[in-house]
Amino acid sequence: MTQKARSREERGTGRAGDGVRRTTGNVTLSDVARLAGVSIATASKALNGRDQVRAETRERVLDAAERLSFRPNPLARGLLAGATGTVGLLTGDLEGRFSLPILMGAEDAFGAGELSVFLCDARGDAIRERHHVRALLDRRVDGLIVVGSSTDPRPSLGRDLPVPVVYAYAPSEDPADLSFVPDNVAAGRMAVEHLLACGRTRIAHIAGDAGYAATTDRIAGIAAALAEAGLEPAAPCRTGAWSESWGRAGTAMLLDQGAEPDGLVCGNDQLARGALDSLRDRGLRVPDDVAVVGFDNWQVMTEGCRPMLTSLDMNLEQLGRDAATALAQAIADGGTLAGGVRAQPARLVVRGSSVPLT
Structure with a gap:
């Protein structure tokens, strides 16, 4: 040797x-x-x-x-070729349950330790956001990812910025911008299709704030899936706060008004946890009498429920990775970025709150 x-x-x-x-x-x-x-x-x-x-x-x-x-990391390597190797991540809600997984997914795609990522929290303030954008551009970042705090459309940063910009979670109001969003319409449809596969035919819906795009999109998906199955809702959809207390109250109202659902879709996991309490108080068994499905797959909620909660996971980390990959490609292409909205499919996580009827 x-x-x-x-x-x-x-x-x-x-x-x-x-x-x-x-x-x-x-x-x-x-x-x-x-x-x-x-x-x-x-x-x-x-x-x-x-x-x-x-x-x-x-x-x-x-x-x-x-x-x-x-x-x-091939992605980071492409970024570093002929660029400063820095990217700005701008969020409006750093502490939010939805922002953090998106930011984690984006950072994961860029590759830890191989390029600098500047993270700024505008805290929902437009003036603070403009300040952060100027500061990031002064640092000569190669691109920006703007992460919203909800899925409601947000104002564009404009087309005159010297770097490519990708929007995540909250789509830009400008169709020329590239936005990555969760597919809430398809997720609503998926919730109903799962309950139908479990043999449920009297399906009701307790939703969150009617002013949110996530609420209206999920309502649309639920209604479309029921219509395609030739079914009417077991009761009119009820909207309210995104809270356990509204989940309890809304479910109680539904039952008091004579609805007898065997399947219940709740607009998020907090609503579903409140609904489970209300159903149990009325002597209804989950999933035997009523199968329940939530949204967001928030582990502290889903695994703390009795029984554990079936939920739609909106794949937010993957959404962040996709946004980062698109931005990296745009930087490698000299700033070229195709506009439009790209919807991230949800993933159904089945637990004890929904099982087929025997």
């Missing part, structure tokens, strides 16, 4: 004293730069074949990458 081959074999075994820091997680560009004794920018240039790096430095970086089994 040659000395070079022996050296490579020892690196592969991670023999004590070889100077390589082992890690059980993903190796990042920062790890490579640290081992090679260079900056992250220099490591990036060396790995991407830039001319500005001396031959001995390039060899040191490539050797470090091999020793750590580093595999560059």
Whole structure:
């Protein structure tokens, strides 16, 4: 065995004293730069074949990458080619249950440690949002992802920005912009189709705030699925707050007015949890007498219900990943970005609150 081959074999075994820091997680560009004794920018240039790096430095970086089994993130690599390697994530609700998974999905797609992501929270304030946009552009970000706090359409940042912009969750009001949104119409349809497959034919709906696009979209999907099955709703849809208390009250109203549903679609998991309480108070068994389906697949709610709640997961992390991928492609293409709205399909997660009738 040659000395070079022996050296490579020892690196592969991670023999004590070889100077390589082992890690059980993903190796990042920062790890490579640290081992090679260079900056992250220099490591990036060396790995991407830039001319500005001396031959001995390039060899040191490539050797470090091999020793750590580093595999560059293709998405981040495309971003770094000819760009500053920074992206702005602008949200209106950093603490929101819906914003966080989208942001996590986007960050996951960009690749931790391989480019800089600037996160700004406008807190629903238009003036603060404009300030953040200016600050991000001053930092020469290569692109922006704007994450809404609801699925209601929001004003566009405009077409005169020097970088591509992608909207996530809340679509832009300008059809020329590219927006990624959850498909609430199809999710409503999916909820009814699941209950029909469980043998339920008297299906009612307790919804959230009627002023939200998510509410009207889910109502439309539910109505379409019932009509296609040749069924009428077991009772008129009732709308109210997105809360457990309205779930309890709305379900009680439905039962007091003579409706006898064997399937109940609730506009979110909080409503469904309240509905389960109300059904239990009336002596109705779930799922034997009434099967219940919620939306959002919020784990603290779904798994805290008795029985655990069937729910529609809106795939928000994937929505964030898709938005980030589209932005990266636009940056690689020199800012070209096709407009339109792309709807992310939901995923049904079946639990104990809905089972087929025996």
